[in-house]
Amino acid sequence: MQNPTIVIGVIGADCHAVGNKVLDRVFTMHNFNVINLGVMVSQDEYIDAAIETGAQAIVVSSIYGHGEVDCIGMRENCIERGIGEILLYVGGNLVIGKHDFSEIETKFKDMGFNSVFAPDSDLELVCSLMKRDIGCIRQAEEVAEGVQ
Numbered sequence: 001m002q003n004p005t006i007v008i009g010v011i012g013a014d015c016h017a018v019g020n021k022v023l024d025r026v027f028t029m030h031n032f033n034v035i036n037l038g039v040m041v042s043q044d045e046y047i048d049a050a051i052e053t054g055a056q057a058i059v060v061s062s063i064y065g066h067g068e069v070d071c072i073g074m075r076e077n078c079i080e081r082g083i084g085e086i087l088l089y090v091g092g093n094l095v096i097g098k099h100d101f102s103e104i105e106t107k108f109k110d111m112g113f114n115s116v117f118a119p120d121s122d123l124e125l126v127c128s129l130m131k132r133d134i135g136c137i138r139q140a141e142e143v144a145e146g147v148q
Contacts, residue, residue, distance in 0.1 A: 002033075004134045007049045008059040009037030012070030016063040019092065023061060023123070030127040043074055047081050056134045057087035063119075067094035068107065075112025087133055091117030091126070 006027060010020050017039050024036045035049050046058050058078075062070060071090060078084050090113045094104055101118050108116040114133065117126055 003031045004057070004131070005033040005035065005053050005055040006057045006059055006130070007035045007037065007046055007053065007055045008061070009041035009046060010039040011041055011043070011046075011060050011062050012064075012066055013040060014062050014064040014066070014070075015039045019061060019063060023059070026123045026127065027059075030131070032127075032130075043070075043077050046074075047078060047083065050078075050083055050086055051081065055086065056137060057089060057130060059130075060088070060090040060113075061092045062090070062094055063092050065093055065096035067092060071108065071111055071113070073111075078112075085137075087130070087137065088113045089115050089117065089126075089130065091119070091121060093119050 008020065008023055008027065010016055020036065020039060024034050027034045035053050035055065037045055037049055046060065049055065050058050060067070060071060060074070067090065074088060075084070078086055078088070090108050094108065094116075104118075105116040115129060
């Protein structure tokens with residue numbers, strides 16, 4: 001079985017590159033095939049890259065606090081483009097101001113993200129969660145193929 005492909009980048013007008021490079025390195029060390037779009041990435045760029053590479057997941061990061069605005073409609077755009085079931089992850093400093101993380105998590109899950117990560121999330125756990133999720137999707141696809 002080949003390594004899962006993930007598309008990562010920093011969304012919107014956010015130009016914070018250091019965290020993106022850390023994510024790239026950690027995901028690569030955990031045997032993900034990382035397609036790193038860099039900073040200031042639009043939703044269409046994430047989706048285009050996911051389609052072109054057959055990615056299993058899109059990982060959106062945002063540090064400048066406007067992630068909520070930048071991520072509105074992401075799931076709907078994936079559906080429109082034919083990849084509605086792709087795993088969507090988001091993390092970082094997603095909103096401006098101090099908020100209870102559970103409120104932020106609920107807001108992004110309501111937008112269609114599968115998992116939401118706080119800025120201080122343990123990247124080892126993030127990698128484990130993503131591998132588990134991708135494994136479940138692959139298993140479901142194999143079962144569906146066997147039924148056909």
